[in-house]
Amino acid sequence: MRVFARRERPHPGAQLTLFEAEDGWRYSLWVTNLPERTPGWRGQPAYIDAAHRVHARVEDAIRTGKDTGIGKFPSHELSLNRAWFTAALTAATLLAWLRHLALDSDLAKAEPKTLRPVNRTSGVGSPVHVTGRRQRL
Numbered sequence: 001m002r003v004f005a006r007r008e009r010p011h012p013g014a015q016l017t018l019f020e021a022e023d024g025w026r027y028s029l030w031v032t033n034l035p036e037r038t039p040g041w042r043g044q045p046a047y048i049d050a051a052h053r054v055h056a057r058v059e060d061a062i063r064t065g066k067d068t069g070i071g072k073f074p075s076h077e078l079s080l081n082r083a084w085f086t087a088a089l090t091a092a093t094l095l096a097w098l099r100h101l102a103l104d105s106d107l108a109k110a111e112p113k114t115l116r117p118v119n120r121t122s123g124v125g126s127p128v129h130v131t132g133r134r135q136r137l
Contacts, residue, residue: 004045006028006049010026070088
């Protein structure tokens with residue numbers, strides 16, 4: 001097992017820990033189980049670091065999928081859950097393409113909860129519940 005440490009400049013506005021605020025650098029540690037004498041390019045620290053960063057992006061995609069409904073099955077019937085999973089996976093895929101093609105800056109990195117539609121009546125990005133003749137946020 002090997003432990004790697006990465007030191008990088010934080011982006012503007014990042015919240016640093018007390019340890020990081022001391023010298024202004026952000027530190028991250030991670031562990032790999034690749035043997036120290038891995039032959040070829042797979043054993044080089046630059047490749048291992050790049051593979052770790054890709055894995056972090058995969059975890060972000062999984063979190064986005066969970067936010068769009070993957071893993072929250074509504075029924076005990078397989079056919080209904082299969083339809084739900086298909087719709088949730090379609091939503092996650094459409095969101096990924098929307099981020100890639102149409103959004104930029106902060107919106108391209110926003111979570112699904114941030115991208116929910118804004119209510120026309122209240123101007124707030126939260127759902128309006130209608131009970132009887134009352135509308136509540």
